[in-house]
Amino acid sequence: MAGTKKSGNNNQLLMTLLKGRTFIVLIILFIFFSITANNFLTAGALLSIAKHVALYGILAVGMTYVIITGGIDLSVGSVAGLAGMIAGGFIEQGLTLKMFGVTVYFSVPLLVLITVLLGGLMGMLNGLIITKFNVAPFIATLGTMYIWRGLANIRSNGATFSQLAGHEGLGNTGFNFFGSNLGGTSIPVGVVIMAIIAIFAGIVLKKTPFGWHVLSIGGNEKASKLSGIKVDRVKIWVYAFSGFCAAVVGIIATSQLVAAHPATGESWEMNAIASSVLGGTSMAGGVGNIGGTIVGAFVIGVINDGMTMCGVTEFWQQIIRGLVIIVAVIIDQFQRNLQAKMALQARNENK
Amino acid sequence: MAEKYKCREDVFLHAEKISKIYPGTKALDEVSFDLLKGKVNVLIGENGAGKSTLMKMIAGIEQPSEGTMYIGEEEVYFKNTTEARKHGIGIIHQELSLFPNLNVYQNIFMGSEKTKGALLDNKQHIEAAKKVLERLEHPIDPNTQVGELRVGQQQMIEIARNLVADDLKVLIMDEPTSSLSQQEVNVLFKIMRELTSQGISIVYISHRLEEIMQIGDHVTILRDGKYVADADVKDIDVPWIVHQMTGDAKAYPKRDREVDWNKVENVLEVKDLCLPKAGGGYLVDHVNFELKKGEVLGIYGLMGAGRSEIFECIMGLHPEHTGEIYLEGEKLDISTISKQIDKGFALIPEDRQAQGLVQTLDIEKNCSLSAMKTYKKGPLLDSKLEGEKVDQQIKDIHIKVADKKLPILSLSGGNQQKVVIGKGILTEPKILLMDEPSRGIDIGAKTEVFEIINKYAEEGLSIIVISSELQEIVAIADRVIVLSNGIKTGEFYGDEIQEDTLVLASYKGHHTEKES
Incomplete structure (x- = not known):
């Protein structure tokens, strides 16, 4: 009996280590790059990492919700790109209403609001296609991924909007705010926005009935439906949230680059998925948390920027990123098996 | 075990002091078992008693941690199902293990395909499939896709799959009737009799006691992974079985309600x-x-x-x-x-795992899932109220829970079912x-489910079962x-x-x- 008790405790310890694994990896990476890249551990370098992380961190928050419901959203990179083009276009060219023969220029807060709402609508469309027409999420969002990217190119005929400073006279200056640092400090605004979105999303996921409905749909959609959860409605809102996050990223990225380019955000969905998975979100659905996702986004960011600082070429970076993701999922499977074993053990002890 | 063991004349396979240890638990504890030749050997026990585990050893699906098995004078050890098959042992699983995307004859000959040169001999497949299905009184077209068949018909395919092997000596059936209609059960029993008269031994696992009395020859009872008793069916009755299974005689409580329903x-x-x-x-x-x-x-x-x-x-x-x-x-x-x-209205669905539970959530959340949207403090979930409601429910319907934050699958089947019932009741239904x-839960838990039904009916809840x-x-x-x-x-x-x-x-x- 003593033997099994001890192995139980060992399992507990192993479990704690496994659950904190992404964080442990992050710390190890920090130590590793501090030693190998001599300018890694400077405030400037760290803030630049954070600035990059903010972009796919926000995408990954929305993605985590989607993956928890058992879906996937491949369109987020394109939505980010299109959102950047919408916002950039509003500043540089305004909105021309042909029937009145006028061009309207929105103030920056208003055009940002319109852009993120449009992003939400684009996400909502994904949700509608998936729930009402029963299209697999992979296919539905693959389709919209191409559509939004095409629209982003059409908006400017493939050109870049680079006059984003706005005009005092039109009252649309100040768009550079989203790419700058928070007044007086050296904290990038993008990081602050990521923190706000992550905290909001984390609270909603674990502290509201809606969040638990999201978790339960991913765990067992049929049982959730029979329990009276409005599965379709929840899913539509989840995709809308993902679209909203993507549009926010589009605005931050455009502001950081001081240019809206239609190719912005290409393949970013992969970074978002990788961050979620590294953070412990299960591709099978039902399991995941926002804190893990943010740590996962930092792991990806640190690997990217750290390797660049070490002089590792982009080609080798791709290989290493791929390996990290696969190893992460293998460890995840191992943890799940251990968890199942422990549950079985508890079940037998209760008998 | 130095001395040579020899099986009794009427025994096909003897299992000697078999134990199976899973991490942290003993699923089987030194169980010895004689598989009688040409008889319907019935294995009974509550859920988790170790029936299926024992049969998995004999069919080669799992291997014993301790103990030995003998066929005749030979000591045998089955590394996998193929080796068990070589000794003529076949198993029909509790859950169907068919390929719904393939047709009938492909399913029947999967893994034991007949070939003509390098190619499949489908003509032979179809003919043999037809023959075996006729023998089973289910003349299904061998070209039908299995996914289109009814569950009962699929069960027959599963049986046919074992029958086409010419050297079948033992057929293990793990709860084959749980999804069959009465008619299909009758056909199945007829086939079982035919098989035994041909000298094939059958191991039959079932929860339905009345069936066991009807079809069984010899009964072995397990409880908590240990051997309890065995007897010939002709010498025993249902109360005796129930007594041996539960340890003390428990029968379904009789219903005596004096209500003038017209009023x-x-x-x-x-x-x-x-x-x-x-x-x-x-x-x-x-x-x-x-x-x-x-x-x-x-x-x-x-x-x-x-x-x-x-x-x-x-x-x-x-x-x-x-x-x-x-x-x-x-x-x-x-x-x-x-x-x-x-x-x-509240619904307790038929299939607990597929429709009742969310396996990734803990016990508490599974219980509160339906009613959760009413437990709110502002926009947030009122976890204190939720916890109180769930605790009350756990107490009311006697769910055996060490900690409600544990995963739902850490509970036994009966307690899982009670959580599903609790989830329905927490929505304060009228109906x-x-x-x-009570599907797939043991007799003890069944009785408790009946007590829950009685309790709430007396409190005025209307129930359809x-x-x-x-x-x-x-x-x-x-x-x-x-x-x-x-x-x-x-x-x-x-x-x-x-x-x-x-x-x-x-x-x-x-x-x-x-x-x-």
Whole structure:
């Protein structure tokens, strides 16, 4: 009996280590790059990492919700790109209403609001296609991924909007705010926005009935439906949230680059998925948390920027990123098996 | 074990002191077992008693941690199912393990394909498949896709798969009848008799005690991974089995409620309920019934008689249904399941794992899932209120829980079922619809589920229970309606509820179909 008790405790310890694994990896990476890249551990370098992380961190928050419901959203990179083009276009060219023969220029807060709402609508469309027409999420969002990217190119005929400073006279200056640092400090605004979105999303996921409905749909959609959860409605809102996050990223990225380019955000969905998975979100659905996702986004960011600082070429970076993701999922499977074993053990002890 | 062991003349396989240790638990504890030649060997025990584990060892699916097995004078050890197969041991799994995307003969010969040169000899497959299916009295076209067959027919394919092996000596059947209709069970029993008369030994695992008395030759009883008793069926009766299984004699509590139902108001009235079947006919065929306050109404019928479909219509899962449903005299406009729950209906679904539980959530969340949206403090979930409600429910229906934050799968089947029931009751329903509430749980837990039903019925909750188990429905229902082929073929009150009358009525619907 003593033997099994001890192995139980060992399992507990192993479990704690496994659950904190992404964080442990992050710390190890920090130590590793501090030693190998001599300018890694400077405030400037760290803030630049954070600035990059903010972009796919926000995408990954929305993605985590989607993956928890058992879906996937491949369109987020394109939505980010299109959102950047919408916002950039509003500043540089305004909105021309042909029937009145006028061009309207929105103030920056208003055009940002319109852009993120449009992003939400684009996400909502994904949700509608998936729930009402029963299209697999992979296919539905693959389709919209191409559509939004095409629209982003059409908006400017493939050109870049680079006059984003706005005009005092039109009252649309100040768009550079989203790419700058928070007044007086050296904290990038993008990081602050990521923190706000992550905290909001984390609270909603674990502290509201809606969040638990999201978790339960991913765990067992049929049982959730029979329990009276409005599965379709929840899913539509989840995709809308993902679209909203993507549009926010589009605005931050455009502001950081001081240019809206239609190719912005290409393949970013992969970074978002990788961050979620590294953070412990299960591709099978039902399991995941926002804190893990943010740590996962930092792991990806640190690997990217750290390797660049070490002089590792982009080609080798791709290989290493791929390996990290696969190893992460293998460890995840191992943890799940251990968890199942422990549950079985508890079940037998209760008998 | 130095001395040579020799099996008794009438024993095909002897298992000696088999133990199976899973991490942290002993699933089997020094169990010895004789598999009698040409007999129906029955294995009984509550869930988790180790029946399936023992059979998995014999079929080579798992390997014993300790102990040895003998066939004749030879000590045998099965690394995998192929090695067990070589000794003529076949198994039919509790869960079907067929390929729904392939056709009948492909399924039957999967893994033991006949070839002509390098190519498959499908002609031989088809002929052999036809022959074996005729022998099983299920002449199914071998080219049919298995996914299109009814569950009972699929079960037959699974059996056919074992029969085509010419050297079959032992057939292990793990709860083969749990999804069969009475007719199909009869055919199965006939086949089992045929097989035993050919000298094939059968191991039969079932929860249905009446079946065991009917078909079994020799009974071995396990409890908590240990051997308890064994006896010839002719020497024993059901109470003896129940006594050995549970350790103390437990029978279904008798129902004695003195209520004049004529004076009680109707809570639910269903008028002319119809659910069309794809391809013509009806799944539910003009069914009328009513439910009184605090009444337990049983619905009995064979598989596919339209029982679950009635629940599904009431819960709003079939918008194509026709007919009128009145709740407390008010006509219902049924649209979605969540609205039906708000109106006071709760459903305990038939398939606990697929429809009842969210395996990734803990016990507490599984219990509060349906009612959660009402536990709010501002926009947030009021976890204190939620915790109190769940605790109360756990206490009320005696769910054995060490910690409600543990994963739901850490509970035994019976306690999992109670969590599903608790989830329904937490929505404070007026009408509770229970679809096979005691399926796949052991006798002890069954009795407790019946106690829950009685308790809430006496408190005024109206309950409809679907059950395929006669004894169960006789024990718990105040009134029983019988469905057959979608038609209501009988309605019985109080003392009229007898096992034979119910069975008779459950076949009537098929006759009318033939005549018309």
